[in-house]
Amino acid sequence: MHKRLILSLITKKKNSLFHYSFNTPNFQLLPKIVKRRVYALKRLQLQSANIEAKFYEEVHELERKYAGLYQPIFDKRRDIVAGAIEPTDEECEWQSDREEEELAEDLQKKAALEEKQADSAGADDPKGVPEFWLTIFKRVDMLAEMLQEHDEPILKHLQDITVKFSEPGQPMSFTLEFHFEQNSHFSNTVLTKVYKMKSEPDAEDPFSFEGPEIIDCEGCKIDWQKGKDVTVRIVKKKQKHKGRGTVRTVTKEVPQDSFFNFFSPVKGKRKCDLDLTLATDFEIGHFFRERVIPRAVLYFTGEALEDDESYNSKLLCVIQDLDEEGEEEDEGEFDPTVSI
Template identity: 65%
Template sequence: MPFFFFKARQLTVQMMQNPQILAALQERLDGLVETPTGYIESLPRVVKRRVNALKNLQVKCAQIEAKFYEEVHDLERKYAVLYQPLFDKRFEIINAIYEPTEEECEWKPDEEDEISEELKEKAKIEDEKKDEEKEDPKGIPEFWLTVFKNVDLLSDMVQEHDEPILKHLKDIKVKFSDAGQPMSFVLEFHFEPNEYFTNEVLTKTYRMRSEPDDSDPFSFDGPEIMGCTGCQIDWKKGKNVTLKTIKKKQKHKGRGTVRTVTKTVSNDSFFNFFAPPEVPESGDLDDDAEAILAADFEIGHFLRERIIPRSVLYFTGEAIEDDDDDYDEEGEEADEVMFTK
């Protein structure tokens, strides 16, 4: 080791053992943490004026970005019309209204998934044997229930008592607000006749806003959901899974007698999704309601952006693998950043 390097290192060690030097360094670090804009505050007035001019430009950028997202919403509405015939056919296949042709059922796997003709023929024979042993199912049974159970965000909402009801779910659609109307979208859940409720369609409406907040324009990061409205479910007698009856024993303080009291309380259920907390005019919510709405908005966006357009890939699990790959890549990138010096 060169002598000068050794001396420098020795000097550094001695400095770091000096309480006065350590205190000065700590004070300096605290100052940096507590006053991140210290440099800005130290600038001459004329420079601060120019910075203010840049901030005004940034506000105008946010206003342009808001218009951009409004036009994106218009494009979504336009292309929803083009997607609808495909979604209609998907609905017909799932619900045994339309039987796809041999050509429509032909699917060529990716190159890495290709197998020999001999193995294909063997698999085909085995599938035919299985089909002979089973009753001929109609359409694709339990399609949407399977999608829900495959996605963690949705499966956490689905309770065991919800599953028999969700087997009757025929379709999920998204409808966008008309041109010139405030930004919003409606999720429609279409059910076949069932023993649980009389509604054919359950709806959830999300109201959106795409404009910077005057009090904090720099926080604008695209459209935000301002509120949502569910719908009334017309439950048949004794079939409301969002409520449960509990029995509690109460002891009389004076006589010591015991009586059993029956009480109806709320029950965990996917169908609570259609009864979100109401946002008061003041906009103030308690922590629980705020957490419920935040999760609700995330679910609404996920259904609209991912589940409805790509439902078959969540049914098969392929989209879930893609989502996991996305997270893995982000994790790897984060690791690289952490360990790069």
């Protein structure tokens, strides 16, 4: 996702700079014979867009194929996290001497003290890796922004997050599955979010095609136990009867922020709000699919956060460089092109 995103941003920015280059001829003023040839070039461009669409369809099929190869690894990760299996001594071997040498002396002492305290406090031998996914949610800024305090007790029961791709011959889509152990909050064992996509140029604007785009997403119904729905809160309000003067207390459910709103449908909104919601939703879905799920343990330890920070810094530098290039190009007069 990161490579695609950065290439997309660079391409869009450079296209914008090119669009406003100096002395660009007005297309409508070109000789008829030249315009005729340009139309032929546009037909070639459309053929190129259709081939690109097929390329992304094959990429999707390749992702689906390799998802099956990754799954046994992810299944074993799930079992270790949940405490269903105990890894062997050989499986637990990890060369960390170099990491310890790189720590400052004061950090080594602090780490040794914390390890000693953890060992004494954990005499009851905790099961698996406690709060594995909740820790990831707290560490990652994008997810932490969605997380509310009342969500945390529920996410302690989250055992795994998986992704499933659409079957061959089916419309392009992927589904995020959040697997929960039995809990007192809802009866679902799996909560799902489906992302539907298309990879074909738009009939009305084919040259805007830049790869698969989201066309819809669907959450799922959460079967909350009575009084346990964290997506709403109960508000009590006193009402006075106009005629009799009696007072009664009315209770009403009002929406409140919660990570579990992520599973609510996005339909029924104005188009502009819907587009924004879909874009945000898709960004989160892609982050789960391409970063969090394949690299969960590195987000748990915090190592992946350093990679994300490095990536974000590089991306920011690229965008800033392009902005500076744009400012240089903008100095002087220019004639914007007429869209062809």
